[in-house]
Each structure stands twice: as C-alpha cells, then as structure tokens.
Amino acid sequence: MPDTALLNALIVLPDQSRLQGAIGITEGRVSILGSDAVVRGHCGPDTTIIDLNGACVLPGFIDSHLHLLMAAQYLSNIGLRDARSLTEVVGRVAAFADAHPDRAxxxxxxxxxxxxxxxxxxxxxxxxxxxxxxxxxxxxxxxxxxxxxxxxxxxxxxxxxxxxxxxxxxxxxxxxxxxxxxxxxxxxxxxxACVPPMSAEQRRTGMMLALKDIARCGITRVESAAYDEELLPLLSELERAGELTCRIGMMSEMRPPAFSEDRLAEIRSLRAQYNTSFLRLDGIKFFLDGVLESHTGYMPRGYADRPDETGTLIWDPALYRTAVSEALRAGFPVWTHAIGSGAIKLALDAYAAEPDASKKLRPRVEHVEIPDADDIPRFAEIGAIASLQPVMVASSDEWMGMEGVWAQRVRPEDLPCAFPMRSLLNAGAAMAFGTDWPIVSLSPLRGIRKAVLRRSLEGGPALVPEQAITVREAVEACTSGGAWACLREDSEGCIATGRPADFTILAADPEQTPVECLHELPVLMTVVEGRIVYRNTQTQGSGD
The missing domain is CATH 3.10.310.70 (Diaminopimelate Epimerase; Chain A, domain 1)
Structure with a gap:
C-alpha cells in the first residue's frame, strides 16, 4: 500500500515518453507507476492522495555546480548581484553597517x-x-x-x-x-584569509535560507564546487534531524602548487565521515584559470581586445597533470575549473593520461566556455563530463553592464565554439548543467531557456545560435545528465519503480511551454525521497 499517491499527473518517463497517470510512493521510493485507476487500486485508508490536476512530474532537477557556503554567506550578508549602480552598492554597504553594528x-x-x-x-x-x-x-x-x-x-x-x-x-x-x-x-x-568565519548561528541561518531556495526551484540534488567543508558538520546534523531537504555532493580543492599526500589524507577522512545518500564528499577539484570577463581565463592565443594578454594559469602544467593522476588513481572523481581554451585543453590532456580511471570516474571540466574546436570530440573519447552553466550565455541578466563583454574577449575565429552545447552533444559528449549560484541566479528553468534561445531575458541577438539545443536536451542535462555526471545514474535522474521518489513538479510540460516563458513556469512541488519539501501556495514563477 503506497504511503502517498500522486494522481492526475503527466509523468516524464526514462525514454522521455509521457504517461498520463499516477505514481505510488512507498517508504520514499516509487512503488507503482500506472493509470489513476491502477494506482488508486493499491491505495489504502492511510494513503495520502494528492491530485496534481495535470501537472508535469519530472525527475528532480540536479544542479551540478553551485557553491553552498557562498550561498549561505550571500543570503546572510550584503547581497549585491542585483545592484544596478555603484552608488547602490555603496548604499547597501552603509545600510548593512547601520543595521549590524555588532559585526566586526x-x-x-x-x-x-x-x-x-x-x-x-x-x-x-x-x-x-x-x-x-x-x-x-x-x-x-x-x-x-x-x-x-x-x-x-x-x-x-x-x-x-x-x-x-x-x-x-x-x-x-x-x-x-x-x-x-x-x-x-x-x-x-x-x-x-583575515575574514572571521561565520558564527554557528549565521551559518545555520544562511544554510536554512539556501535550502529553502533550492527546494523552491525544484532542485533535489546539488553538487557543491569546493570551499564548503566547514558546512559538513552542520549538514550532517540537519540530515540526522530530517531537515536536509536536498541531496548534497561536495568537492574538496587540491590546492596549488602541487599534489599533497596530506591533503589527500584529509579528503579521504572526510569521505569516510560523510558518505550517505544525502550527504557525501564526492571528490577533488582543481582550479586552472579565472574568467574571461576579467581577462584571467587562460587563452594562449590571446584576447580579442588585449591580444598580448593570455590570462592566468594557476597550476604548473606538469604538476597539475601529476596531481590529477594521483587523485584519479586514489579513486576520486575529479573536477577542473577550466574556462579558457588553454585550460580546457590542459584538463583534457590530464584526463587522457589516465584512460581507465577516466572511463570509470568520469572526470569533469567545469564551465567549458570556449574550447578549441578539436578538443570538443575529446570529451566523449576520454569519458569526461562537460559541465556548463547556461545562464552564463547571456550574463547581462545576472550582472550589471555585462552585455556583450564576454564576446568582446573572444577572437572572432574562436567564437563559433562559445558555450558549445550543440557541438558537444553532436560529438557524443555527456553534458550536465549547473548554475554557479549564488554567482548567478538559481532557477534551472532560467538556464534551460538560455540553452535553447542563447539570448537574454530582454531579447537582443543570440550568442552563436548554432550552438542552441532543444528543451528536451536541456532538461536532460538538468536531470539524467546530472545523475550521470555525479555517478548516481543507478538511483537518480529518472522516474522508475524502485528508485527514490525525487521529483520536480511543474505547472506544465516544459516541452509544451513557449520557450520565451520557460523561466516563468511555476514549480508547484518538490519531492525528495517521497517527502514534499516545497509546495507552491501562490502559483508563481520559480524565482531566481
């Protein structure tokens, strides 16, 4: 007998077909899929029955790249992402100082x-x-x-x-x-390094705000991209108390300039201590370069607007390749922040040097904003994951005054490979989407829209429209693609009997929603292991 039955639903199945029917949930797992009549027939007097009125049930959204500690800090300090002028920034600082005279x-x-x-x-x-x-x-x-x-x-x-x-x-x-x-x-x-850590109270308050926003956006799993280790005790405490409302994978940074056995031992210890279906230290992250906007992404052939500048390469290439090999041989998945073409190539070179481990552990290249064309097929050859943040495609929606800045940095002959989602999929690469929240907004639907239209919410020209993908492909990058990227395809990323009941429930099928309006499609409910962690009582958009 199901604990919960979701009736009158449009259910997205693993083959992307739609089932107009119902889902039975028992002890946090999908126990039955079928027509309303079939599922009702299995219900008993204690079954909680929810009529979804035709809403679309998707596998839970997976945000494959965000920053939990930064989100907790952002939500409990001075948030500036939506400030529209320097005067407003300074004004917010002054107002926060007046409101918090106790903050050192x-x-x-x-x-x-x-x-x-x-x-x-x-x-x-x-x-x-x-x-x-x-x-x-x-x-x-x-x-x-x-x-x-x-x-x-x-x-x-x-x-x-x-x-x-x-x-x-x-x-x-x-x-x-x-x-x-x-x-x-x-x-x-x-x-x-001189900034005092958040107090326990600030950390908990910020984390609870972050979890609330994650649930509101329909996200059932997040993969946090390093610098978050101080949150692990709190998150474990929340898990034990039943207050953790999404699944969390976390990466630990291997810091330059070289591989450290002591650091690897620390990471091993964290993995042993935090390794459940809801909270796990997943692997090791490296940072190779910066970002194009500040001319710190590694671009060996130079920037279009500064031809003599090549950006920043944080690791010595030989030391980085050695460190990646050590991490993979130790059995840890590896992520590498690599935005510029030179950083992407170096990451793929390092992964290719460990072919067996790479096929097994699926190392990831994070961001993949402007690879060389001849590096795109290498993702599939190596088994590497292309982890992109599609909201970045039109960054003026997120950051004041950034319209066209990214494209100004890229040489015209390289621009066709900008955020190359279509080329990656055509080459057989596995692709996963994240947001990089709180650096940008959190809603996966906003990113799905950007991946399809390649332009800002305000319109304007598309950035390399030839690299656009379909709504279905973008949704898969937020669901099954995310599960594959974090080695959890056997338990997450699709709706099937026996699997955990992790669902994102939308007001309508995203494939039947006008693409221009996808970011406004309401998230009605978020379900994690059969528990409703968010219910939309206002039927509004999924927010930012």
Missing amino acids: WLIGHEWSYGYPDLPETGFDCALIDAVVPDRPVFLASGMAHAAWANSAALQAAGIDASTPDPEGGEIVRRPDGTPSGWLKEEAAKLVQ
Whole structure:
C-alpha cells in the first residue's frame, strides 16, 4: 500500500515518453507507476492522495555546480548581484553597517564590473571608506574572480604599497603605487584569509535560507564546487534531524602548487565521515584559470581586445597533470575549473593520461566556455563530463553592464565554439548543467531557456545560435545528465519503480511551454525521497 499517491499527473518517463497517470510512493521510493485507476487500486485508508490536476512530474532537477557556503554567506550578508549602480552598492554597504553594528567585519557578495557610475580609476577603497571608515569591509565577486576592500580591511591584511602581487593574482594600485582596494584572483585571498568565519548561528541561518531556495526551484540534488567543508558538520546534523531537504555532493580543492599526500589524507577522512545518500564528499577539484570577463581565463592565443594578454594559469602544467593522476588513481572523481581554451585543453590532456580511471570516474571540466574546436570530440573519447552553466550565455541578466563583454574577449575565429552545447552533444559528449549560484541566479528553468534561445531575458541577438539545443536536451542535462555526471545514474535522474521518489513538479510540460516563458513556469512541488519539501501556495514563477 503506497504511503502517498500522486494522481492526475503527466509523468516524464526514462525514454522521455509521457504517461498520463499516477505514481505510488512507498517508504520514499516509487512503488507503482500506472493509470489513476491502477494506482488508486493499491491505495489504502492511510494513503495520502494528492491530485496534481495535470501537472508535469519530472525527475528532480540536479544542479551540478553551485557553491553552498557562498550561498549561505550571500543570503546572510550584503547581497549585491542585483545592484544596478555603484552608488547602490555603496548604499547597501552603509545600510548593512547601520543595521549590524555588532559585526566586526562587513562582508558582501557578487558585485559587477559594469556599473554606469564606475569611475575610470575602477574600484577604490576610498568609496567604501566614506561610509564605513572604522570597520573592515570585504566585497567578493565570484563572477569577477576579484574582491573590493576598504582601507581597514587592507590594513588588517597587512597590504600596503610594498606588498608584492601574489602568484596568480594582482593588487591593483593607484598611480602612486598604493593599493586601491581592488584585488584580482589570488590577491583577494590575502584579505579573505583575515575574514572571521561565520558564527554557528549565521551559518545555520544562511544554510536554512539556501535550502529553502533550492527546494523552491525544484532542485533535489546539488553538487557543491569546493570551499564548503566547514558546512559538513552542520549538514550532517540537519540530515540526522530530517531537515536536509536536498541531496548534497561536495568537492574538496587540491590546492596549488602541487599534489599533497596530506591533503589527500584529509579528503579521504572526510569521505569516510560523510558518505550517505544525502550527504557525501564526492571528490577533488582543481582550479586552472579565472574568467574571461576579467581577462584571467587562460587563452594562449590571446584576447580579442588585449591580444598580448593570455590570462592566468594557476597550476604548473606538469604538476597539475601529476596531481590529477594521483587523485584519479586514489579513486576520486575529479573536477577542473577550466574556462579558457588553454585550460580546457590542459584538463583534457590530464584526463587522457589516465584512460581507465577516466572511463570509470568520469572526470569533469567545469564551465567549458570556449574550447578549441578539436578538443570538443575529446570529451566523449576520454569519458569526461562537460559541465556548463547556461545562464552564463547571456550574463547581462545576472550582472550589471555585462552585455556583450564576454564576446568582446573572444577572437572572432574562436567564437563559433562559445558555450558549445550543440557541438558537444553532436560529438557524443555527456553534458550536465549547473548554475554557479549564488554567482548567478538559481532557477534551472532560467538556464534551460538560455540553452535553447542563447539570448537574454530582454531579447537582443543570440550568442552563436548554432550552438542552441532543444528543451528536451536541456532538461536532460538538468536531470539524467546530472545523475550521470555525479555517478548516481543507478538511483537518480529518472522516474522508475524502485528508485527514490525525487521529483520536480511543474505547472506544465516544459516541452509544451513557449520557450520565451520557460523561466516563468511555476514549480508547484518538490519531492525528495517521497517527502514534499516545497509546495507552491501562490502559483508563481520559480524565482531566481
């Protein structure tokens, strides 16, 4: 007898056919699929019956790349992603400082490069000093791969005119040589190391807000892309209390400059301690480069707007290849952040050097924004996963003033391979979608729309429309593709009897919804292991 029966549903089956019928759920798993009459026939007096009124039941959305700790920080500190001007950014800092006189440090997240009132001199600590002169302020930007700090924060980190640029980073300086407060790539870590950790209360509050947003967007599993290890005890506590409302896989960074046996031992210990169907330390992540927007993605042939610049390569190639081999031989899946063409090629070279382990563990290239054309077939040959974030295709929806900036960085002859979703699928590559939240918005539906239309919500020209994919292909990258990418295709990613009842329930079939409106398609319900973790009481869009 099912514990729960979902009736009058349009169910997406593993072969992508649709079943107009019902699902029976017993002890968190799908126990029966069939017509309403068949499922009703198995129900008893204690079965909870829910009429879905024709809603579409999909396998639960899997966000294959986000940042949980950053999300908790974003939601409990100064959120800046939707600020429309530098004046607004500074105003939010001032307001937060007034509202939180007890905070020793003031932390903000996700400012942009494109504010219309940004001075030609760029981000200067004096602008923040004018509103908060007496406490350190540190504003990080995952999009920019940079940070902006006030004078108190620079002083706390011991940064002055004599401080050298760290390897792989830049302390932006004024004409007189003094630090401006604008810190690129590894330089941001000089101040970040001084930021006190979130209190237990702040961490829990932020995490509960993050879990609420994840459930609201129909997401049943997230894969968190490093820097989150301090959350593991809290997440384990939430799991034991039955408060963990999505499944979580987490990566640990292998830090440059070289492979470390001590670090591998730490990761092994975390895997042994956190290894359940809801919470697991999944593997090891490497960072090879930055982002194109700040000219830090590794582009060996140069940037279109700065031909003499090739970006940043964080690891020595030989040391990186050795570290990847050690990680794969130790049995850990590997992710590599690789945005520029040179970084993507190096990641694939490292994976190809371990062919048996790569076929088994499916190492991933994260972002894959601009590969060389001859590297696209290598994903399928190696067994590597192409992990993309389609919301990035039209980033002006996410970051102020970024319209066209990404394309300006890419040489015209390379542009046809921009976010090459169609080429990857045509070449037989396995592809998974994530968001990179909170760097961008969380809704998978927003990303699905971008993958199909390749343009912003406001319209305008599409970015390389030849690389567009279908709604079905995009949904698969958010469901079965995500399950394959995290080695969980045997339990997640499709709706079938015996599998965990992880569902995203939408107001309509996304394949029958106008593509322009996909981001507005309401998530009605999110179900994780048979438990309803979100129910839409307002029938509104899936949010951001």
